[in-house]
Amino acid sequence: MRFAKGHGTENDFVILPDPDGALDLTPARVAALCDRRAGIGGDGVLRVVRTKALGEPLPEGAATAESCEWFMDYRNADGSVAEMCGNGVRVFARYLIDSGHLAEHAFGVGTRAGARRVTVEDDGDITVDMGPVTALGEGSAVLARDVVHGRRISVGNPHLACRVDRPVAEIDLTAQPELDPAAFPDGANVEVFHEVGPDVLEMRVYERGAGETRSCGTGIVAAAAAATPEERGATWRVRVPGGECTVILDAEGARLRGPAVIVAEGEVRSALLSG
Numbered sequence: 001m002r003f004a005k006g007h008g009t010e011n012d013f014v015i016l017p018d019p020d021g022a023l024d025l026t027p028a029r030v031a032a033l034c035d036r037r038a039g040i041g042g043d044g045v046l047r048v049v050r051t052k053a054l055g056e057p058l059p060e061g062a063a064t065a066e067s068c069e070w071f072m073d074y075r076n077a078d079g080s081v082a083e084m085c086g087n088g089v090r091v092f093a094r095y096l097i098d099s100g101h102l103a104e105h106a107f108g109v110g111t112r113a114g115a116r117r118v119t120v121e122d123d124g125d126i127t128v129d130m131g132p133v134t135a136l137g138e139g140s141a142v143l144a145r146d147v148v149h150g151r152r153i154s155v156g157n158p159h160l161a162c163r164v165d166r167p168v169a170e171i172d173l174t175a176q177p178e179l180d181p182a183a184f185p186d187g188a189n190v191e192v193f194h195e196v197g198p199d200v201l202e203m204r205v206y207e208r209g210a211g212e213t214r215s216c217g218t219g220i221v222a223a224a225a226a227a228t229p230e231e232r233g234a235t236w237r238v239r240v241p242g243g244e245c246t247v248i249l250d251a252e253g254a255r256l257r258g259p260a261v262i263v264a265e266g267e268v269r270s271a272l273l274s275g
Protein backbone atom coordinates (compact mmCIF):
# COMPACT_ATOMS: atom_id res chain seq x y z
CA MET A 1 0.00 0.00 0.00
CA ARG A 2 1.39 3.42 -1.00
CA PHE A 3 1.43 6.28 1.49
CA ALA A 4 2.57 9.86 1.73
CA LYS A 5 3.25 11.94 4.82
CA GLY A 6 2.40 15.61 5.13
CA HIS A 7 1.66 18.32 7.64
CA GLY A 8 0.07 21.73 8.05
CA THR A 9 1.76 23.74 10.83
CA GLU A 10 3.00 20.37 12.17
CA ASN A 11 -0.47 18.82 12.44
CA ASP A 12 0.75 15.68 10.64
CA PHE A 13 -1.05 13.07 8.61
CA VAL A 14 -0.53 9.72 6.94
CA ILE A 15 -2.02 10.09 3.46
CA LEU A 16 -3.42 6.95 1.81
CA PRO A 17 -4.25 7.16 -1.89
CA ASP A 18 -7.35 5.01 -2.43
CA PRO A 19 -9.07 6.46 -5.51
CA ASP A 20 -11.39 3.50 -6.06
CA GLY A 21 -12.28 2.82 -2.42
CA ALA A 22 -10.50 -0.56 -2.24
CA LEU A 23 -8.88 -0.15 1.22
CA ASP A 24 -10.33 -1.80 4.31
CA LEU A 25 -9.34 0.93 6.75
CA THR A 26 -10.24 -0.44 10.18
CA PRO A 27 -9.70 1.59 13.39
CA ALA A 28 -6.88 -0.80 14.36
CA ARG A 29 -5.09 -0.19 11.05
CA VAL A 30 -5.43 3.57 11.42
CA ALA A 31 -4.00 3.37 14.95
CA ALA A 32 -1.10 1.20 13.71
CA LEU A 33 -0.27 3.64 10.90
CA CYS A 34 -0.40 6.64 13.28
CA ASP A 35 1.70 4.99 16.00
CA ARG A 36 4.80 7.19 16.37
CA ARG A 37 7.09 4.38 17.45
CA ALA A 38 5.84 1.23 15.74
CA GLY A 39 4.17 2.87 12.72
CA ILE A 40 4.61 5.86 10.41
CA GLY A 41 3.26 8.33 12.95
CA GLY A 42 0.62 11.01 12.61
CA ASP A 43 -2.22 12.88 14.26
CA GLY A 44 -4.58 11.27 11.76
CA VAL A 45 -5.08 9.58 8.40
CA LEU A 46 -6.30 11.24 5.22
CA ARG A 47 -7.77 8.61 2.88
CA VAL A 48 -7.84 10.08 -0.64
CA VAL A 49 -10.90 8.53 -2.26
CA ARG A 50 -13.15 9.54 -5.13
CA THR A 51 -16.47 10.68 -3.64
CA LYS A 52 -18.37 8.20 -5.77
CA ALA A 53 -16.25 5.37 -4.33
CA LEU A 54 -16.55 6.43 -0.66
CA GLY A 55 -18.52 3.36 0.28
CA GLU A 56 -20.62 4.94 3.03
CA PRO A 57 -23.68 7.21 3.01
CA LEU A 58 -22.89 10.88 3.59
CA PRO A 59 -24.29 12.32 6.82
CA GLU A 60 -27.36 14.51 6.60
CA GLY A 61 -26.24 18.04 5.77
CA ALA A 62 -23.12 16.95 3.90
CA ALA A 63 -24.81 16.44 0.53
CA THR A 64 -22.75 19.28 -0.99
CA ALA A 65 -19.75 16.93 -0.85
CA GLU A 66 -21.34 14.94 -3.69
CA SER A 67 -20.37 17.74 -6.09
CA CYS A 68 -16.64 17.16 -5.38
CA GLU A 69 -14.55 14.65 -7.30
CA TRP A 70 -12.34 13.90 -4.27
CA PHE A 71 -13.33 13.12 -0.68
CA MET A 72 -11.16 13.50 2.43
CA ASP A 73 -12.00 10.49 4.60
CA TYR A 74 -10.53 11.71 7.90
CA ARG A 75 -9.62 9.39 10.77
CA ASN A 76 -8.12 10.42 14.10
CA ALA A 77 -4.97 8.67 15.37
CA ASP A 78 -7.06 6.45 17.66
CA GLY A 79 -9.06 5.20 14.65
CA SER A 80 -12.18 7.27 15.26
CA VAL A 81 -13.90 9.06 12.39
CA ALA A 82 -14.11 12.88 12.30
CA GLU A 83 -16.34 15.15 10.29
CA MET A 84 -13.74 17.74 9.34
CA CYS A 85 -10.08 18.67 9.63
CA GLY A 86 -8.98 22.18 8.63
CA ASN A 87 -5.26 21.42 8.37
CA GLY A 88 -6.08 18.06 6.81
CA VAL A 89 -8.04 19.67 3.96
CA ARG A 90 -5.10 21.91 3.14
CA VAL A 91 -2.64 18.99 3.17
CA PHE A 92 -5.14 16.90 1.17
CA ALA A 93 -5.31 19.67 -1.46
CA ARG A 94 -1.51 19.86 -1.60
CA TYR A 95 -1.35 16.11 -2.13
CA LEU A 96 -3.92 16.20 -4.97
CA ILE A 97 -1.87 18.86 -6.76
CA ASP A 98 1.59 17.38 -6.12
CA SER A 99 0.49 13.92 -7.23
CA GLY A 100 -1.06 15.25 -10.45
CA HIS A 101 -4.66 14.34 -9.59
CA LEU A 102 -5.75 17.96 -10.05
CA ALA A 103 -4.20 20.88 -11.93
CA GLU A 104 -6.61 23.67 -10.93
CA HIS A 105 -5.71 26.16 -8.22
CA ALA A 106 -9.24 26.33 -6.78
CA PHE A 107 -11.47 23.32 -6.25
CA GLY A 108 -13.83 21.63 -3.80
CA VAL A 109 -12.95 18.80 -1.41
CA GLY A 110 -15.70 16.58 -0.02
CA THR A 111 -15.79 16.02 3.75
CA ARG A 112 -18.32 14.57 6.20
CA ALA A 113 -19.23 18.19 7.00
CA GLY A 114 -19.93 18.97 3.33
CA ALA A 115 -17.91 20.48 0.46
CA ARG A 116 -14.99 22.75 1.35
CA ARG A 117 -13.51 25.07 -1.28
CA VAL A 118 -9.71 25.36 -1.31
CA THR A 119 -7.58 27.96 -3.08
CA VAL A 120 -3.84 27.69 -3.68
CA GLU A 121 -2.33 31.12 -3.09
CA ASP A 122 0.58 32.57 -5.13
CA ASP A 123 2.99 32.10 -2.19
CA GLY A 124 2.05 28.41 -1.82
CA ASP A 125 -0.24 28.84 1.18
CA ILE A 126 -3.60 27.12 0.93
CA THR A 127 -6.82 28.82 1.97
CA VAL A 128 -9.90 26.81 2.90
CA ASP A 129 -13.42 28.12 3.01
CA MET A 130 -14.33 26.48 6.32
CA GLY A 131 -18.11 26.64 5.98
CA PRO A 132 -20.49 27.54 8.78
CA VAL A 133 -19.11 28.31 12.24
CA THR A 134 -21.94 27.79 14.72
CA ALA A 135 -21.94 29.05 18.31
CA LEU A 136 -23.72 26.57 20.57
CA GLY A 137 -23.49 28.31 23.96
CA GLU A 138 -21.18 28.09 26.93
CA GLY A 139 -19.26 25.08 28.19
CA SER A 140 -16.41 24.02 30.43
CA ALA A 141 -13.76 21.35 30.74
CA VAL A 142 -11.69 19.94 33.59
CA LEU A 143 -8.02 19.88 32.63
CA ALA A 144 -5.14 18.35 34.59
CA ARG A 145 -4.74 21.44 36.81
CA ASP A 146 -7.41 23.92 35.71
CA VAL A 147 -11.10 24.18 35.01
CA VAL A 148 -11.55 26.22 31.82
CA HIS A 149 -14.72 27.89 30.56
CA GLY A 150 -15.44 28.83 26.98
CA ARG A 151 -17.69 28.61 23.98
CA ARG A 152 -19.04 25.48 22.39
CA ILE A 153 -18.54 25.94 18.68
CA SER A 154 -19.16 23.70 15.69
CA VAL A 155 -16.82 24.04 12.71
CA GLY A 156 -18.39 20.92 11.25
CA ASN A 157 -16.76 19.11 14.20
CA PRO A 158 -17.23 19.96 17.90
CA HIS A 159 -15.02 22.36 19.85
CA LEU A 160 -14.79 24.05 23.21
CA ALA A 161 -12.73 27.23 22.75
CA CYS A 162 -11.60 28.74 26.06
CA ARG A 163 -9.98 32.13 26.61
CA VAL A 164 -7.31 32.01 29.33
CA ASP A 165 -5.69 34.93 31.13
CA ARG A 166 -2.10 33.71 31.00
CA PRO A 167 0.32 32.32 28.38
CA VAL A 168 -1.01 29.06 26.95
CA ALA A 169 2.40 27.44 27.55
CA GLU A 170 1.49 27.45 31.25
CA ILE A 171 -1.64 25.32 30.77
CA ASP A 172 -1.24 21.61 31.53
CA LEU A 173 -2.74 19.65 28.63
CA THR A 174 -1.24 16.29 29.55
CA ALA A 175 -4.56 14.71 30.57
CA GLN A 176 -7.63 14.16 28.44
CA PRO A 177 -10.07 17.01 29.24
CA GLU A 178 -13.16 15.93 31.16
CA LEU A 179 -16.33 17.14 29.44
CA ASP A 180 -20.00 17.03 30.38
CA PRO A 181 -21.43 14.35 28.06
CA ALA A 182 -24.81 16.12 28.02
CA ALA A 183 -23.18 19.23 26.52
CA PHE A 184 -20.77 17.28 24.32
CA PRO A 185 -22.51 14.06 23.25
CA ASP A 186 -19.85 13.43 20.58
CA GLY A 187 -16.91 14.64 22.67
CA ALA A 188 -14.97 17.73 21.60
CA ASN A 189 -11.64 19.22 20.72
CA VAL A 190 -10.61 21.61 23.52
CA GLU A 191 -8.69 24.81 22.72
CA VAL A 192 -7.12 27.27 25.14
CA PHE A 193 -6.28 30.66 23.65
CA HIS A 194 -4.76 33.91 24.87
CA GLU A 195 -4.85 37.27 23.11
CA VAL A 196 -1.21 38.36 22.84
CA GLY A 197 -1.57 41.50 20.72
CA PRO A 198 -3.92 43.30 18.38
CA ASP A 199 -5.52 40.63 16.16
CA VAL A 200 -3.06 37.97 17.39
CA LEU A 201 -3.92 34.88 19.41
CA GLU A 202 -1.79 32.06 20.73
CA MET A 203 -3.52 28.71 21.07
CA ARG A 204 -2.98 25.14 22.15
CA VAL A 205 -5.35 22.26 21.61
CA TYR A 206 -6.20 18.83 22.95
CA GLU A 207 -7.77 17.04 19.99
CA ARG A 208 -10.53 14.47 20.27
CA GLY A 209 -9.06 11.15 19.20
CA ALA A 210 -5.45 12.34 19.06
CA GLY A 211 -4.37 14.12 22.29
CA GLU A 212 -2.40 17.35 22.26
CA THR A 213 -1.34 18.24 18.72
CA ARG A 214 0.86 21.07 17.45
CA SER A 215 -1.97 22.64 15.47
CA CYS A 216 -5.65 22.16 14.61
CA GLY A 217 -7.24 24.12 11.76
CA THR A 218 -10.83 23.80 12.90
CA GLY A 219 -9.66 24.61 16.45
CA ILE A 220 -7.88 27.74 15.20
CA VAL A 221 -11.14 28.85 13.57
CA ALA A 222 -13.11 28.05 16.75
CA ALA A 223 -10.67 30.09 18.87
CA ALA A 224 -10.84 33.03 16.43
CA ALA A 225 -14.65 32.91 16.50
CA ALA A 226 -14.70 32.73 20.31
CA ALA A 227 -12.33 35.72 20.49
CA THR A 228 -14.47 37.86 18.16
CA PRO A 229 -17.28 39.99 19.56
CA GLU A 230 -20.75 38.98 18.30
CA GLU A 231 -21.79 40.16 14.83
CA ARG A 232 -18.32 41.44 13.97
CA GLY A 233 -15.92 40.49 11.19
CA ALA A 234 -12.26 40.02 12.07
CA THR A 235 -8.90 38.80 10.83
CA TRP A 236 -6.77 36.93 13.34
CA ARG A 237 -3.24 35.58 13.20
CA VAL A 238 -3.26 32.49 15.38
CA ARG A 239 0.06 31.15 16.69
CA VAL A 240 0.19 27.48 17.59
CA PRO A 241 3.17 25.35 18.67
CA GLY A 242 3.67 24.23 15.04
CA GLY A 243 3.47 27.62 13.32
CA GLU A 244 0.87 30.22 12.42
CA CYS A 245 -2.35 30.42 10.41
CA THR A 246 -4.62 33.31 9.50
CA VAL A 247 -8.39 33.26 10.00
CA ILE A 248 -10.72 35.65 8.21
CA LEU A 249 -14.22 35.89 9.65
CA ASP A 250 -16.79 37.82 7.66
CA ALA A 251 -20.41 37.67 6.58
CA GLU A 252 -19.61 34.72 4.31
CA GLY A 253 -18.18 32.58 7.13
CA ALA A 254 -14.59 31.65 7.98
CA ARG A 255 -11.52 31.18 5.84
CA LEU A 256 -8.34 29.51 7.11
CA ARG A 257 -5.00 30.23 5.43
CA GLY A 258 -1.65 28.57 6.08
CA PRO A 259 1.09 26.30 4.78
CA ALA A 260 0.68 22.65 3.78
CA VAL A 261 3.55 20.38 2.74
CA ILE A 262 4.16 16.78 1.67
CA VAL A 263 7.41 15.49 3.21
CA ALA A 264 7.67 11.81 2.21
CA GLU A 265 6.21 9.00 0.12
CA GLY A 266 6.68 5.27 0.40
CA GLU A 267 5.24 1.81 0.75
CA VAL A 268 3.53 0.42 3.88
CA ARG A 269 4.58 -3.17 4.58
CA SER A 270 1.66 -5.54 5.05
CA ALA A 271 2.95 -6.62 8.50
CA LEU A 272 2.01 -3.19 9.89
CA LEU A 273 -1.59 -3.65 8.82
CA SER A 274 -1.98 -7.26 9.85
CA GLY A 275 -0.48 -6.99 13.36
Ligand SMILES: N[C@@H](CCC[C@H](N)C(=O)O)C(=O)O
Pocket residue numbers: 011043044076081082083084085086087088157158189207208209210215216217218219
Ligand atom coordinates in the same frame (compact mmCIF):
# COMPACT_ATOMS: atom_id res chain seq x y z
N1 LIG B 1 -6.58 18.52 13.30
C1 LIG B 1 -7.82 18.76 12.69
C2 LIG B 1 -9.03 18.24 13.39
C3 LIG B 1 -9.08 16.72 13.34
C4 LIG B 1 -10.36 16.12 13.85
C5 LIG B 1 -10.56 16.30 15.33
N2 LIG B 1 -9.57 15.63 16.13
C6 LIG B 1 -11.97 15.78 15.70
O1 LIG B 1 -12.11 14.64 16.15
O2 LIG B 1 -12.93 16.53 15.50
C7 LIG B 1 -7.94 20.17 12.16
O3 LIG B 1 -6.91 20.68 11.67
O4 LIG B 1 -9.03 20.72 12.12
